[in-house]
Amino acid sequence: MSDSALRIESLSVTYPNGFEALSDVSFSVPVDAAVGIxxxxxxxxxxxxxxxxxxxxxxxxxxxxxTVGGHDVLHADHAIMRAWRGRLIGYVGQDPFGACDPLRSVRHxxxxxxxxxxxxxxxxxxxxxLTSLGVADPARRASxxxxxxxxxxxxxxxxxxxxAHRPLITLADEPTSALDTDLGDGSLILLRKSCRSLLLVSHDLASVARHTDQLVVFDRGRVVEAGQAQALLSSPRSTVTRSLLESSNPQPLRRSPVSAPAAVELRSVSKEYAVAGHRTPVIVDADLTIHRGEIVGVVGPSGSGxxxxxxxxxxxxxxxGGDVLTxxxxxxxGPRQRSPRVPRRGWIMPVFQDPVTSLDPRWPLWRTxxxxxxxxGGRLSRSQRRQHAxxxxxxxxxxxxxxxxxxxSLSVGECQRVAIVRAVIANPGLIVADEPTASLDVEAAANIASFLRALADEGAAVLVVSHDEQRLRSYADRVLRMREGKVT
Structure with a gap:
């Protein structure tokens, strides 16, 4: 057994198209330690x-x-790697929906x-x-x-x-990107207890500093800085690290007073789901008005509706129950209406929480x-569509x-920005965005916040669901809170 749970030495990776994604990367994760990327x-x-x-x-x-625990991972065959995944190397992916079979239960x-x-x-x-990670009624929810x-x-x-098998090292790729701060901290504490060593990839610098011993900063496939987490963030040497720190403290964006008419309204709206013969209220008597030119943020714990x-x-x-007005x-x-009536095609555009599966994997980006x-109804040539994209x-x-x-060929964060671009390209009247900055680093999140603020200032109504309340308050006109299906 090596004294390092994970050791990376002079690692370089070049994709078949010639793109060099990693160049001469070296670092290690000691046994029973946590390292952040x-x-x-x-x-x-x-x-x-x-x-x-x-x-x-x-x-x-x-x-x-x-090498993981002294075992050569890079040259191991498929059968050996399959045996090691889960038992020697744990993995918490960035995309939980993509990790699950949609036709089977969560228990499966x-x-x-x-x-x-x-x-x-x-x-x-x-x-x-599930109980250890704060999931109520786990037996029913698992079904x-x-x-x-x-x-x-x-x-x-x-x-x-x-x-499940307490692996030697667990690789966690943005494991708390869809969780609020309190739940995220709690989940990372429990994750840390569940595995021996941890490699945590995250865009949340403050969270990484709280839950890791060492920090490694990447830029364009290279390691630009590494060291003790708290010391590195308190005295960064690299301009890349300093830029990330500056972007992680969002400054309020200038906004104009909202005096436009309502774009969308909820009037005493309720919603229930039937699961295994039980009807569970998810939205309870909700009232909400969003005006043109306004950004309304919604925060609340996971599962609040x-x-x-x-x-x-x-x-x-x-x-x-209730009415939705646009x-x-x-x-x-009426009960026989099969699809909603909107002012025009593309008037309401969503940005989904899961950016990867919201994009057609077969289409080039310009088509998406x-x-x-x-x-x-736009009649555009292929060349024009590429230029617009x-x-x-x-x-x-x-x-x-x-x-x-x-x-x-894109990262999850890049897919999220593509999804946002697709949602706004046809000048919608209402944009509904579910965690639009959850998969983004702090610099990209600041860019998207400015982008959404500019769209609202041009007259669009925007609803943003987010766990990042600090950033949301920097660009939203008002922020509402949800708990147990109620809007406050």
Whole structure:
């Protein structure tokens, strides 16, 4: 057994298209220690995780060394890596929905951590694991499908699965991006207790400093600074680290007084879900008005009904009681109406909590981004659509991205910015955004906050659900709080 749980030595990774994602990266994670990885979206963090797990795409050129507990990971065959994943190397992914089979229960997802190794899960393992991470009524909730859980709740279930065998090292890729601060801290404390050593990838510098011993800062595939977490953040040497720290303290953005008419209204709206014969209220008698030119933020613990509120406002779901009005007209006008009536195509545009699966994996970015223009009746050539897409990406700091690329070649944070660009390209009247900055580093999050503020100042109504209350208050006109389905 090595004295390092994980050792990376001179690691370089070049993708088949020639893009060098990592260059001469070296660091280690001692046994029973926690190391944090921070950096801007696209700096190579996700590539590093894939390399350790042996999940890089075919055709990648990889050099250097990766060892876990003294075992050579880089040259291990598929059978050995399959045996090591989960038992030697745990993994909490950034995308909890992508980690789960949508046709099976959450319980199945957790128990698969044993079945994949031909083991039988202990009788109370699922319920005890979910309870330890703050999931109420775990036996009933475990029988539900992934889409019936919020992203933050599902991430906790994924954490239970990842640490089922108490692996030597657990790789956690943005494990708290969909959780509020208190739940995020609690989950990281429990995650730390559940594994021996931890490699934590996160955009939240303050959280990383609280929960890790050492910090490694990445920029464009290279390590630019490393050291003790608290000391490094209190006295950063690199301009990259200083820039990340400055962006992590959002400054209030200038906003104009709102005096425009209402864009959308909820009047005594209620919503229930039926699960296993039980009807559970999710939204209770909600009233809300959002005006043109206004950004309204919604915060609250995971499972409080935030995402359901967003789906009701956007017409993705029909309320069980009450009315939803857009520009004074009912969105739903009778029980036989199969789809909502909106002022025009593209008037309501969503930004989903799960950016990766919201993008068609087969389409190039230019087609995804400009599809709303086509649906509105725009007759654009392929060349024009590429130009529109490139100009839109430039506005969110992705001007360097080739519009012919597919979502699979992007990081989760980059996919989120593509999803936001797609939502706003056709000038919607209402934008409903579910955790639009959760997958972004602090610099990209500040960029998106400014972008949304500018859209509202041009006349759009914006609803933002977020766990990052500090940043939300820096650009929203008002912030509402949800708890147990009630808006306050």
């Amino acid at each position: 921070v950096g801007a979206s696209g700096c190579g963090k996700s590539t590093l995780i894939r390399a350790i797990l042996g999940l890089l795409p075919e055709g990648c050129h990889v050099s250097g060394e990766i 997802h957790i128990e698969e951590a044993w079945y994949v190794h031909r083991l039988r899960p202990p009788a109370d393992a699922v319920s005890e694991g 539900q499908r992934p889409h019936q859980w919020s992203g933050g709740m599902l991430q906790r279930a994924t954490t239970v699965a990842a640490t 935030k995402s359901t509120l967003l789906r009701l406002l956007s017409g993705q779901e029909r309320p069980d 520009e004074g007209e009912p969105l739903w006008r 981004i400009t599809e709303p223009l086509v649906l509105r 490139a100009a839109a990406l430039e506005k969110v700091g992705l001007g360097h991205i080739n519009v012919t690329r597919t979502p699979g």
